Amino acid sequence: MPTLSKLYTMQEAAHHNTKDDCWIVVHNKVYDVTSYLDDHPGGDDVVLAATAKDATDEFEDAGHSKDARELLESFCIGELDTSSPLIPELEISSKRQPSDFALKLKNLPKQYWAAPVAVVGISVMVGFLCLRKK
Incomplete structure (x- = not known):
């Protein structure tokens, strides 16, 4: 298996959540499945619902075959940067500042x-x- 050099944050992957530009994250890998949406047996809605989050559980719960797993690998574009937070840091405001x-x-x-x-x-x-x- 080739070494993946590109790292993506969850925020970057989450921006690709439309039928014309669809990325999913499964097992800490990022996949561009845009070209496969029309061919997905479960329909494109199922895949689109799995965007902007880690879709590993959904992928595993669906019981994908070995062929489906191999096909998914062909869409791999990089890995998830697990060192970055999944949720952006929130700015905490001081209680002394009036709203x-x-x-x-x-x-x-x-x-x-x-x-x-x-x-x-x-x-x-x-x-x-x-x-x-x-």
């Missing part, structure tokens, strides 16, 4: 608060008056 919503709420003019406060106040008064009459 955009909090800033907008704080900056609202006081006139926008008058109507809701008046409605609530009137509702409470009407409620008390109704309870007193009973």
Whole structure:
């Protein structure tokens, strides 16, 4: 088996998720199966649903034959770079930074608060008056 020199991240492979450009990842290898989609016995939808993730479990659960496994190898374009994280790092924001919503709420003019406060106040008064009459 030839040595594969090209390494791909999961993010790179995930970008190829359409009928016109379809890559899948099985057993840490990256396969460009675009040209095979129309010939896949299970239909192209099955293959397209396996993009943008590690499709090893789906591939194994389908019970592919030895011939199918050999055919898959012919589409191999490289290996998955397992040293890179599968999920991009998330940026953690400080709790001290107020959210955009909090800033907008704080900056609202006081006139926008008058109507809701008046409605609530009137509702409470009407409620008390109704309870007193009973």
